[in-house]
Amino acid sequence: MGNFTSKPASTPNTMKKDFLKVEGTKITLRGEEVVLKGTAIGGWMNMENFITGYTGHEHQVRAALKDVLGEEKYEYFFDKFLEYFFGEEDAKFFVSLGLNCIRVPINYHHFEDDMNPRVFKKEGLKHLDRVIDICAKHGIYTIIDLHAAPGGQNFDWHSDNPTHKAAFYDHRDFQDRTIILWEHLARHYKDNTWVAGYNPLNEPTDEKHVRLIDFYERVEKAIRKIDGDHILFLDTFAADFSHFGKPLPNSVYTCHDYSNYGFPSAPELYTGTKEQIQLHKDAFERKTEYMRKHKGPIWVGEFGPVYQNAHDNIPNWETVNDSRFDVLNLQLDIYDKAKASWSIWVYKDVGFQGMVYAGEYTPYVKLIWEFLQKQKRLAANKWGADDTQVRDLFKPIEEWLTANAPTIKTRYPSSGGVNDSWNVSGHLSRLVRNILLSEEMVKEYAELFRGKSREELDELAKSFKFDNCTQRTRLNEILKKDSRRGEKGGHAQISEKAL
Incomplete structure (x- = not known):
């Protein structure tokens, strides 16, 4: 078993009052409201294809x-990465x-192997501890997010699930292992x-709707027996x-509000019409109905546009x-009026969506450049x-599927239901492009690394070092401006705690 000993961050006399906690509609520290504003380190301890440029899972x-x-x-490269x-x-x-x-997305594979379950790796917390400690040093809160649970809590690539089924709900063992993992994390932190706080599962897709609720009740009890202080983000x-x-x-x-x-699938260019603005307001109202009904805090766990580049033709x-930045500004205005906390997706990538990114002249992006362009042409990845x-x-196949199996139009998740981006096209592309094609292209990606020395691998990994990254200046200016709203409950207050 790995060493999961706790590392106190406060003295016993101050520890209890220094935890964030939920009070009515607010997240508070020592009775004062705190609005959490930030991002997620997606693509790090839970890698995603579009973030770091590979295909598949x-x-x-x-x-x-x-x-x-x-x-x-292999071990050297990923440790340096x-x-x-x-x-x-x-x-x-x-x-x-x-x-x-x-928000720190993690993959359970860092802590245990499927062929050696319940035996936790000694090195599993090495980098998670390091980043949480760095953030604490600079007055930054972290939220630990289990983005990939055993069996796949959803049916997509971001839970490292290679199938189109969320087996997490069909096998008690997957749920038990997830409970045990959270018990260990709770002991440690x-x-x-x-x-x-802890985000026990990211975007869980339970089409029966009741199994997830049962799991949340189980994991809450398990965590609370060990840790009665941290907030759960559900x-x-x-x-x-x-x-x-x-x-x-x-x-x-929490809600995700993309x-x-x-x-690129936008129904039209956003121009700020009354109808477009109202559509976004209505979507936010729908997604936060539960929170408002029960008079609880609102946290938008993910949102944010993707961006085009000059080489996209x-x-x-x-x-x-410009239109996508306008959408972002509109959403931030909506969140501000609702006093909602938020976490934009994503901090760092290869130039698709990140606040900073490994630019096209870094060793890593130069190595995979042609492969990236091929992915885009084939729409190999979903995001x-x-x-x-x-x-x-694909259009004729969609029509053929609809004609011969019309129930596919209401297949979970279905367009107009829980997620309006899912339709016949979405199901077909996931199975053919995002799974079958994408996992075959993994071999092509890996071959780009053949024969690389340790020194070359270090330079490739170093492409993601902050000093080698490019800042998406306009995005960061928008976020900086928004962070200044209501500073009393924001970073200014939290910095006092750091002192």
């Missing part, structure tokens, strides 16, 4: 790279924007007041809380980006995909 690309590099160089991806300079930059909270797929009853104590129920107008790419070049190929 994390465990697949890791296995392929281990075959190409061998065990020793985790080290460089977030460090001291990242935290300093984050604080300079006035932001105060970072129970005295750390800079951990704002979400469900597409903010569908229609089957939930009374909220659990000291818990924040706008279709921030993606879109003539009006700058105009498109923010532009299927323009393959749409005509």
Whole structure:
């Protein structure tokens, strides 16, 4: 078993009062409201294909790279990748924007192997501890988010699930292992007041709606036996809380609030019409209905557009980006009026959505550049995909599926239901492009690393070091401006605690 001993962040006399807690509609510290504003380190301890440029799923690309590099160089590369991806300079930059909270997605594979379950790796917490400590040093709260649970709590790539089924709900053992993992994490961080709380599952997709509720009740009891202080941040797929009853104590129920107008699939260019503005307001009202009904805090756990670049071959790419920044400003205005906390997706990537990114002239992006362009042409990955070049190929198959199996139009999740981005096209593309095609392309990605020396691997990993990254200046200016709203409950107050 790994060493999960706790590391207190406060003295016994101050520890209890220094925890954030839920009081009515507010998250508070010592009775004063705190609005958490920040981002997520997606693509780090839970890798996602569009964030770091591979295809398929994390465990697949890791296995392929281990075959190409061998065990020793594989371990070296990923240790350096985790080290460089977030460090001291990242935290300093984050604080300079006035932001105060970072959501940290993690994959259970860092802590145990499927062929050796319940035996926790000694090195599992090495980088998580390091980043949480760095953030605490700079007055930044962290929220630990289990983005990938055993069996897959949802059916998508971001839970490292290679299938289109969420087996987590069908096998008690997967749920039991997840409970045990949270018990260990709770023991380790129970005295750390800079951990704002725990996000037990990211975007869980339970189509029966009741199994997730039962799991949340189980995991809450298990965590509370060990750690009675930290907030639980609870979400469900597409903010569908229609089957939930009374909220659990000291818990924040969260929503993810992506706008279709921030993606290539936008129904039209966002121009700020009354109808478009109202559409966003209505969506937010729907997604936060449960929180408002039960008079609890609101935390938007994910939101944010993707952005186009000059090399995307879109003539009006700058105009498109202008419209997406306008969408972002609208959403931030809506959140401000609701006094909602938020975490924009995502902090760092390869130039798709991140606040900072590994630019095209870094060793890593230069290495995979042609592969990135191929992914885009084929719409191999789901997130923010532009299927323009393959749409005509898939359209007849969509029509054939609909004609011969019309129930596919209401397949969970269905368009107009819990998530309006899911339709026949969405189900078809996931199975054919995002799974079958994408996992075959993993081999092509891995071959780009063949023969690389330790020195070369270090330079590739170093592409993600803050000093080597490019800042998305306009995005960061918008976030910095928003962080100054209501400073009394924001970073200014939290900095006093750091002193």
